Amino acid sequence: xxxxxxxHLQCPRLRHRRVPDDYVPPYPxxxxxxxxxxxxxxxxxxGIQHRADALAPALAxxxxxxxxxxxxxxxxxxxxxxxxxxxxxxxxTTVSIGYWDDPAAYATWFAEHGARWASxxxxxxxxxxxxxxxxxxxDRFETLFSADVVEGVxxxxxxxxxPIQEHAYWGGMRDRxxxxxxxxxxxxxxxxxxxEGLHQRVLPHGNLCLIRSGQDWxxxxxxxxxxxxxxxxxxxxxxxxxxxxxxxxxxxxxxxYMAVVDAQGQPVDKSFGMxxxxxxxxxxxxxxxxxxxxxxxxxxxxxxxxxxxxxQLKLYHEVTVARxxxxxxxxxxxxxxxxxxxxxxxA
Amino acid sequence: xxxxxxxHLQCPRLRHRRVPDDYVPPYPxxxxxxxxxxxxxxxxxxGIQHRADALAPALAxxxxxxxxxxxxxxxxxxxxxxxxxxxxxxxxTTVSIGYWDDPAAYATWFAEHGARWASxxxxxxxxxxxxxxxxxxxDRFETLFSADVVEGVxxxxxxxxxPIQEHAYWGGMRDRxxxxxxxxxxxxxxxxxxxEGLHQRVLPHGNLCLIRSGQDWxxxxxxxxxxxxxxxxxxxxxxxxxxxxxxxxxxxxxxxYMAVVDAQGQPVDKSFGMxxxxxxxxxxxxxxxxxxxxxxxxxxxxxxxxxxxxxQLKLYHEVTVARxxxxxxxxxxxxxxxxxxxxxxxA
Numbered sequence: 169x170x171x172x173x174x175x176h177l178q179c180p181r182l183r184h185r186r187v188p189d190d191y192v193p194p195y196p197x198x199x200x201x202x203x204x205x206x207x208x209x210x211x212x213x214x215g216i217q218h219r220a221d222a223l224a225p226a227l228a229x230x231x232x233x234x235x236x237x238x239x240x241x242x243x244x245x246x247x248x249x250x251x252x253x254x255x256x257x258x259x260x261t262t263v264s265i266g267y268w269d270d271p272a273a274y275a276t277w278f279a280e281h282g283a284r285w286a287s288x289x290x291x292x293x294x295x296x297x298x299x300x301x302x303x304x305x306x307d308r309f310e311t312l313f314s315a316d317v318v319e320g321v322x323x324x325x326x327x328x329x330x331p332i333q334e335h336a337y338w339g340g341m342r343d344r345x346x347x348x349x350x351x352x353x354x355x356x357x358x359x360x361x362x363x364e365g366l367h368q369r370v371l372p373h374g375n376l377c378l379i380r381s382g383q384d385w386x387x388x389x390x391x392x393x394x395x396x397x398x399x400x401x402x403x404x405x406x407x408x409x410x411x412x413x414x415x416x417x418x419x420x421x422x423x424x425y426m427a428v429v430d431a432q433g434q435p436v437d438k439s440f441g442m443x444x445x446x447x448x449x450x451x452x453x454x455x456x457x458x459x460x461x462x463x464x465x466x467x468x469x470x471x472x473x474x475x476x477x478x479x480q481l482k483l484y485h486e487v488t489v490a491r492x493x494x495x496x497x498x499x500x501x502x503x504x505x506x507x508x509x510x511x512x513x514x515a
Numbered sequence: 516x517x518x519x520x521x522x523h524l525q526c527p528r529l530r531h532r533r534v535p536d537d538y539v540p541p542y543p544x545x546x547x548x549x550x551x552x553x554x555x556x557x558x559x560x561x562g563i564q565h566r567a568d569a570l571a572p573a574l575a576x577x578x579x580x581x582x583x584x585x586x587x588x589x590x591x592x593x594x595x596x597x598x599x600x601x602x603x604x605x606x607x608t609t610v611s612i613g614y615w616d617d618p619a620a621y622a623t624w625f626a627e628h629g630a631r632w633a634s635x636x637x638x639x640x641x642x643x644x645x646x647x648x649x650x651x652x653x654d655r656f657e658t659l660f661s662a663d664v665v666e667g668v669x670x671x672x673x674x675x676x677x678p679i680q681e682h683a684y685w686g687g688m689r690d691r692x693x694x695x696x697x698x699x700x701x702x703x704x705x706x707x708x709x710x711e712g713l714h715q716r717v718l719p720h721g722n723l724c725l726i727r728s729g730q731d732w733x734x735x736x737x738x739x740x741x742x743x744x745x746x747x748x749x750x751x752x753x754x755x756x757x758x759x760x761x762x763x764x765x766x767x768x769x770x771x772y773m774a775v776v777d778a779q780g781q782p783v784d785k786s787f788g789m790x791x792x793x794x795x796x797x798x799x800x801x802x803x804x805x806x807x808x809x810x811x812x813x814x815x816x817x818x819x820x821x822x823x824x825x826x827q828l829k830l831y832h833e834v835t836v837a838r839x840x841x842x843x844x845x846x847x848x849x850x851x852x853x854x855x856x857x858x859x860x861x862a
Contacts, residue, residue: 184530186686188701188796194804338685338803339533354535449535456685456803457541459816466813469806 172332172344176204177307182350186339196331199344200311200322210274210303211321212266214285217259217296217502224294231290235264238281243273247323251426256412257503269324271303286500296502302378302490307346309488317482320380338456341487342448353489355447361512370497370508377448378488382440387480395471396481403467407460408441418458419450421511444508448489519679519691523551524654529697533686543678546691547658547669557621557650558668559613561632564606564643564849571641578637582611585628590620594670598773603759604850616671618650633847643849649725649837654693656835664829667727685803688834689795700836702794708859717844717855724795725835729787734827742818743828750814754807755788765805766797768858791855795836
């Protein structure tokens with residue numbers, strides 16, 4: 169067992185972990201490990217939204233093809249995937265998510281390929297496009313994996329590590345962030361929107377928080393699959409729906425409950441929630457005490473308790489607390505409840 | 516809203532609270548407040564155990580009468596109550612619990628009346644007697660009340676205070692303890708037993724933890740009463756049974772799920788769990804992640820969510836983390852799984 173915080177990011181503490189040094193988690197979990205040369209990653213969400221009407225899907229398909237081609241460039245992401253959902257306003261939303269472990273490569277790629285995405289290159293009244301990017305320093309994001317599966321930002325890691333100590337208790341998320349050794353990561357300021365015609369930027373605030381929290385049930389069969397589908401997923405969906413519809417009550421700016429799709433756009437048996445939160449503390453409070461997440465936690469506990477070590481459901485998450493200058497939000501022809509726009513309009 | 520830690524116990528922090536300064540709990544709760552002259556309290560559990568066979572109940576009744584008379588002395592407790600349970604070995608156990616806000620008064624009273632309880636004064640083969648006492652400094656215990664009801668150590672307070680900030684999140688218990696400002700309260704050492712004939716003392720260890728956590732459903736009626744009795748209580752009982760039977764797995768040395776009784780020995784609609792734990796951290800981990808308590812929490816959340824502010828169920832708890840020298844454990848003719856004896860025998 170090792171600390172989630174790698175040795176090269178450990179420092180004299182100004183703040184304590186929530187568990188004592190002899191804490192032993194009741195079951196194993198691991199985190200993604202990065203080469204010590206990696207100082208910063210990029211997580212770039214390129215979204216497209218449209219109604220499911222006549223022409224829009226074909227136009228969107230062209231845009232999706234373009235971004236996939238751009239991802240294949242030499243400076244493209246080390247890992248990417250794609251997922252979709254229907255958002256709170258009823259728009260089909262598809263997000264192509266690229267991950268880089270090299271900010272210089274990302275900057276080069278973005279200048280050449282990414283900047284055009286939400287800047288009018290796909291200007292059609294039926295399409296909305298958005299770019300949501302975080303470029304956190306390595307002390308500002310953490311991961312967690314229940315099984316040997318690589319998803320999300322772990323796709324640009326050097327792989328999963330040994331079982332870690334800081335999990336299976338409330339507060340583990342914070343304790344896995346290297347920055348928590350010295351900083352409470354309180355939010356600073358409030359988001360603002362700058363509108364110029366169809367183009368909008370959201371000016372971010374310090375210590376905004378992003379979570380991507382996913383599940384992979386491709387390996388489940390029979391009773392396990394039934395139990396996930398019938399007993400866990402509906403409770404998860406209800407929680408995700410709450411965050412989408414009423415998340416502002418709990419300082420969740422925006423939430424998307426997304427189905428991962430393959431290269432042909434077909435759903436695979438994977439999903440994730442991605443949520444923008446005012447602060448890590450707000451995410452902590454919802455997770456540990458809101459009835460919707462208490463229900464999710466209870467359903468997952470029951471499921472995992474029933475299945476035991478034979479469970480084939482794979483769980484993972486990644487959480488980032490970003491400085492303002494590590495954030496970039498751009499929206500083109502999007503409805504006012506899209507992503508971080510909703511944080512400002514309060515729509 | 517005010518801090519659970521009264522101003523006269525606030526000090527420069529070496530350790531942070533788990534919530535940010537702008538945290539607002541989703542519902543109100545209060546704590547017992549004490550005169551600033553109170554530096555230490557005493558919580559003294561005088562227990563008697565016996566089988567429910569022929570003569571024992573009458574003998575026990577005599578002992579219970581004696582301790583009640585002793586409690587009425589001028590130096591007696593400022594508040595006391597009585598409760599009973601059937602323990603893990605099947606013994607009917609009745610505990611008379613006295614609370615003092617003045618250690619000198621307690622010392623005087625104990626020398627005159629209390630010391631004899633578990634020292635052979637009620638020597639009968641059918642009876643076991645025990646004395647379990649904590650005398651924590653005021654920075655080493657905390658309370659929590661959901662409603663304007665005074666129970667337990669609050670009986671020697673000057674009353675409940677204003678709504679407090681440090682509750683409704685995991686870690687609130689620790690954050691309400693004044694000592695948490697500067698100390699992690701890690702356990703030190705291990706308990707030992709000293710046996711001399713029928714008489715046994717348990718030599719305690721540093722930072723042992725006691726919780727008394729209670730519920731009062733006297734005010735409930737109709738559907739609320741049914742919901743408490745049928746949906747909450749069985750889940751609570753299952754968790755208490757787990758701690759009694761298998762608590763050692765989670766570093767709970769002993770647990771009693773007790774029914775409060777009146778002066779005539781009749782149960783009233785109040786109960787509490789009292790548990791001895793190796794550490795505050797062990798109690799935290801069980802409460803926030805063990806399936807038995809996750810189920811209790813879920814049932815309570817559902818109940819309170821259904822009832823809303825009209826709920827008449829009253830909840831309270833008191834938690835102490837005691838130095839070794841603030842603890843006193845004495846057992847006379849008790850079976851080896853009684854209270855802290857079980858911590859040593861591992862029975």
